Every structure is written in structure tokens, then in C-alpha cells.
Amino acid sequence: MSIDDAPSDVVSSDPNAEGYREFDLGGFHFRRDEFFAHISWPTGYHVMSIDTFLRALQRDVAWDFFYGTVNFDHVFGTVNHYGTVDMFAGRFNEAYRKAELDHLENYETPLIRDTFKAMLDDWTIAGFDPFASPAETATPFGAKAGSNTAAVTRRRVTAARMVGVPGDEAVRTDETHPINRMFADVSQDEPEVHPEPGFENEVAAFNLFAYLSRSDVTWNPSVVSVCKNSLYCPTTEEYILPIVHGNDRVEWFVQLSDEIVWDVQDRDTGAARAKVTMRAGDVAAMPGDIRHQGYSSKRSMLLVWENASPELPELIRTGKASVYPVEF
Ligand code: PHB
Ligand code: FE
Numbered sequence: 001m002s003i004d005d006a007p008s009d010v011v012s013s014d015p016n017a018e019g020y021r022e023f024d025l026g027g028f029h030f031r032r033d034e035f036f037a038h039i040s041w042p043t044g045y046h047v048m049s050i051d052t053f054l055r056a057l058q059r060d061v062a063w064d065f066f067y068g069t070v071n072f073d074h075v076f077g078t079v080n081h082y083g084t085v086d087m088f089a090g091r092f093n094e095a096y097r098k099a100e101l102d103h104l105e106n107y108e109t110p111l112i113r114d115t116f117k118a119m120l121d122d123w124t125i126a127g128f129d130p131f132a133s134p135a136e137t138a139t140p141f142g143a144k145a146g147s148n149t150a151a152v153t154r155r156r157v158t159a160a161r162m163v164g165v166p167g168d169e170a171v172r173t174d175e176t177h178p179i180n181r182m183f184a185d186v187s188q189d190e191p192e193v194h195p196e197p198g199f200e201n202e203v204a205a206f207n208l209f210a211y212l213s214r215s216d217v218t219w220n221p222s223v224v225s226v227c228k229n230s231l232y233c234p235t236t237e238e239y240i241l242p243i244v245h246g247n248d249r250v251e252w253f254v255q256l257s258d259e260i261v262w263d264v265q266d267r268d269t270g271a272a273r274a275k276v277t278m279r280a281g282d283v284a285a286m287p288g289d290i291r292h293q294g295y296s297s298k299r300s301m302l303l304v305w306e307n308a309s310p311e312l313p314e315l316i317r318t319g320k321a322s323v324y325p326v327e328f
Contacts, residue, residue, distance in 0.1 A: 008115075009114070010023070010114050011025070012024070012119075012122075015144065017033075018032070018034055020032045020122060020144050021119075021122045023115055025087065026105040026107065027103070027105060032053075035049065039076055041089055043101060044101055046089055048072065048076065050123070050140050051139075054123060054124060054140055055130045056070065056077075056242045056243045057123075058120060059131075059219065060243070061113070061120055062154075064080075064109075065112075067080065067248055067249060067306065067308075068246050068313070069092065069248070069291065071243060071244035077243075080248075083108075085113075086105070087112060089103045091103075092246065092267065092291070120152050122147075124147060124148050124151070126148055127139070130151070130152065131151065131154070131218065131219075131220055132151075133238040134239050156220075156222060157224070160226065161225070162225040162226070163211060163224045163225070165201070166200070166204075169224070177216060178214065180213060180214065183212070183214075183236075186209050187207070187210065188213075189210070191205040191206070208234060209257075211224070212235075212236050217236070219237055219242060219294075221304045221306075222234070222235065229308045231305070231307075232303060232305060233303070233306055235304060237260060237300050239296065240294070241292075241294040241295075243293070245291060247292075248312065248313040249307055249313065249316065250286065250288050250323065250324065250325045252283065252285050252305035253283070254282075254302070254305065255280055255283075255302060256301035257300050258279075258296070258298050258299070259277065259278065259280070259300060260277075260302060261276070261278075261294065261295045262284075262286075262292050262295075264276060264292045266289070267291045270291070287323045287324055288321075289323040
């Protein structure tokens, strides 16, 4: 079944002058032309470069609205309530709030999910891969010309136990995932595993650096190991994180290689809070009340460690859990 046939209540137009469908979701209207995404709502209008918009949209779709807030930029974004999703304009922008120009609507997750999926597929032209580094993809600009459904619907790696465990996510090979140009020097040795008879299904190990050296996507944490609600979500980063993530829980970062610079701001107002430069071996905890965006000059490896407990947002909101993992 193609995305066009998907049963849903997605509201869209026939192709416009540039060949792209326009979409409506509640009071929001979405239009793309050769260079921009144009977003309007009953009291306002916003414009974003189409490359920034599609890269953010791709992640919001692939991560099913992620943890907390996904800001596409300083105006537009979504908040996940795990069952419903808010879409907002100006909600986390102090100037919009003071001028009472902010707008927010809440939808059942399937409706916004289907609308975003259809928009991402229709607005992504042949050759453009929103998950790729800008150095490894063609341009998103221009009139409608083909599509890239395989790229925008690629399967997200989500291990049930761990990569390499029998029946779980497979380790990567030359056939499926060639080594990325920026990680040509990464050792491809794999650990030897000698489980006792009867434990073949329980004992496993793999080379995480080799695994990550073969990632064809950027800024896309994938789940490689799971212990109850503790998820190891490593990712390879090049250029700029296409969203500004507003946390609803604490998140740990372990910089596995190279360097990332993080801009950290107040989650609700966007006021600057910190500039964090993380070099290989550095560990940081991002508090539960901030938003952050990373910059990686050279492709780097980052381990994002998530606590997926569904109780956390409420515990933090009611003050029962701290926004910091430790108080000194
Ligand atoms: C984050 O918001 O914490 C995040 C998202 C994607 C990444 C890295 C970090 O690739
Ligand atoms: Fe984050």
C-alpha cells in the first residue's frame, strides 16, 4: 500500500502551481513552493526554508513525536502527550506569548501522524534524503520532481534486547551498510563470544563503534540495547541537529568520538542557558526543563541515553522528580 492509499482523514489539495499538494490540519494550513514551507493559522503566518522544514518533519515522523517538544525552529513545532500531540506556533517563544499571537491545537496522534507522513512523502523530491548529511544528499529545492519514498519511510532500528542477539536487530555488514567516508579509520574487529551451551540466546556482544561507522543517517538515535526503561540510543552526527529538542525528562549524552557543540536554552522561553562543548569521552546530563540543539563539524558518534518511563513527565510536572539527575 502506498502512502496515498493509506486510510485516514488527511486533508490535502490537488497539486499547486509548483506541483505540491497543500495540507490542512485543524486551523493550520501548509504549502510548499520551490524554496519554502509556508505555515498559516487563524491569527498568523510563518515561513521556513524547505530543507530545515523537511529535515525536522522527517525526524518528528520517524520518532513518532519523540520525548516532549520537537521545535522545528523558534516558532513552529509539536509536543508529544503520548496518545495526543499538540501542534503549536509561537507557544515557546516569549515575544509571541507576550503579544498573545501564539496558537496551539491538540490532535489524536494518528491524525497528525498520517498528515505529517503524507506531507513528508509529497514534499520530498527525488534525490533528497532528509536524514542524510547535507554533504551526502541532493538538494530539496525546486518544483515537484519525483519522490523518495524509500528514504522517508526507512525502518528505524529499535532493538528489543540488543543488536546482535539472535532474532533481534542484526549487526551491519558491507553488503547492507558500507563504512561511511568519515569513519574509514574505525576498527571493524568484532568480539569473540563463547557462550556456555544453553546460553547461546542470552550472551551476545558487538562492536558499537563499527556498527555506528556504517550508519547512513545523521541525527537519528536508534535503540541498540534495552534494559527495562533504559534505552541506549547512539547516533552519528554531522552538521546541525534539525530540531531543537525540548525535554520532558533528563537525557544523558556520552560523546563517543570527535566533538559536538550544544546550544542549551530555557525550554519555555528560548532564553540562552548554556553553551556546552562535548569532546570524545565527555558525559553530560541535559536537564528536564531545557531545549537543546547540537552542531557537529566532523561526523561524530554520540550515545543518547534515554529513560523511557512513561511516568516521568508527570513526576517532573508535579515536582515529584527533579529536572536534574543529581544535586551537588
Ligand atoms: C536530542 O534531542 O537529545 C537528540 C536528538 C537527536 C540526536 C541527538 C540528540 O541525534
Ligand atoms: Fe534531547
